[in-house]
Amino acid sequence: MARSVGRIFSGFRCFGSLPFGNPLLKTQCSGVLFRTTSERTLVHVLPKIFPRKPRDFSLPNSSWGKEMMELYNHYNRLSKEATEGQEDHGEEWTRLPSYNRTLKYATGGAYLSKIIQSKARLFTRNIRDPGAAFEYVLFFRQDKLKCVCIFQAGHLLEGPPGHVHGGAIATMIDTVTGTHASLLSAPVMTANLNVNYRSPIPLGSTVLIESILDKEDGRKMYISCRVTSTDGSKLHTEATGNCPQCHFHFCHATLCIVTLLLLLFLHAALFLSISVSNLLRR
Numbered sequence: 001m002a003r004s005v006g007r008i009f010s011g012f013r014c015f016g017s018l019p020f021g022n023p024l025l026k027t028q029c030s031g032v033l034f035r036t037t038s039e040r041t042l043v044h045v046l047p048k049i050f051p052r053k054p055r056d057f058s059l060p061n062s063s064w065g066k067e068m069m070e071l072y073n074h075y076n077r078l079s080k081e082a083t084e085g086q087e088d089h090g091e092e093w094t095r096l097p098s099y100n101r102t103l104k105y106a107t108g109g110a111y112l113s114k115i116i117q118s119k120a121r122l123f124t125r126n127i128r129d130p131g132a133a134f135e136y137v138l139f140f141r142q143d144k145l146k147c148v149c150i151f152q153a154g155h156l157l158e159g160p161p162g163h164v165h166g167g168a169i170a171t172m173i174d175t176v177t178g179t180h181a182s183l184l185s186a187p188v189m190t191a192n193l194n195v196n197y198r199s200p201i202p203l204g205s206t207v208l209i210e211s212i213l214d215k216e217d218g219r220k221m222y223i224s225c226r227v228t229s230t231d232g233s234k235l236h237t238e239a240t241g242n243c244p245q246c247h248f249h250f251c252h253a254t255l256c257i258v259t260l261l262l263l264l265f266l267h268a269a270l271f272l273s274i275s276v277s278n279l280l281r282r
């Protein structure tokens, strides 16, 4: 378990550098049966025409409502790329790209079957129909060490009639706090998440999820999170979480080195004892 989690997170680190194809394009192509030579050629030509980059789900799509777009434009105007050459707003946000696959980019994967690896999708990005489930974009502000997420809850997230399921809200909170803590330190796992639901979120509405770093204690990051209406006037949910950094790599590297040293020592001891016994026999 620990080893596979380590592999997953090692994948996060090399996320941007690996040469991977567009996952969406690949899935679409794989469903088509190409019979003629010219059509077969098309299969090889298509990936060259399309950019070899995964789809960034945090960019606007046709399902985004007015409120979602307005907030996105607001934070995007304050973001690094957008502010280049423009006047300084005093705050600088960074939009975080978001992909639907994480395992694909993880190295190794000996503990997961190839089928699982190829079919794995990020929980919050696994529904193709735009706007049906989790539509969200995260922005990070480096100087204040805080994150904001604009979340539009789709119709597939219904819990109580006409309102968002508590599990879906907790999922989004976990995603925001997990991403936030990972950005601030190293890859983390959520150890503890306390959620207080204050008022229901209407299905289809857009809300703001703001997370701040409360405390850092060794490898533990204490993050608190508030889900509010977009104007901040209504509090929907409050949460606090504890996300310790993953130390799997370090643990395994240490274990490997210790085992190697032990083996070397045993070999040396064996060699010495044989040599000494040979000498004594002479």
Ligand SMILES: CCCCCCCCCCCC(=O)SCCNC(=O)CCNC(=O)[C@H](O)C(C)(C)COP(=O)(O)OP(=O)(O)OC[C@H]1O[C@@H](n2cnc3c(N)ncnc32)[C@H](O)[C@@H]1OP(=O)(O)O
Residues within 6 Å of the ligand: 012, 174, 175, 178, 179, 182, 183, 188, 189, 190, 191, 192, 218, 220, 242, 244, 245, 246, 247
């Ligand atoms: C950019 C990315 C994009 C990525 C985009 C996607 C982002 C999604 C993010 C989703 C995040 C998740 O859902 S994560 C999935 C849900 N979470 C899990 O499955 C975690 C399962 N639990 C575990 O694997 C483990 O218990 C760990 C890793 C959390 C901790 O184990 P460990 O590493 O061996 O460390 P351990 O010594 O036990 O604990 C470390 C410290 O945390 C404390 N601690 C441990 N458990 C708890 C607890 N329940 N409540 C309070 N505190 C706890 C301990 O007291 C200790 O404090 P001290 O003694 O040191 O003071």
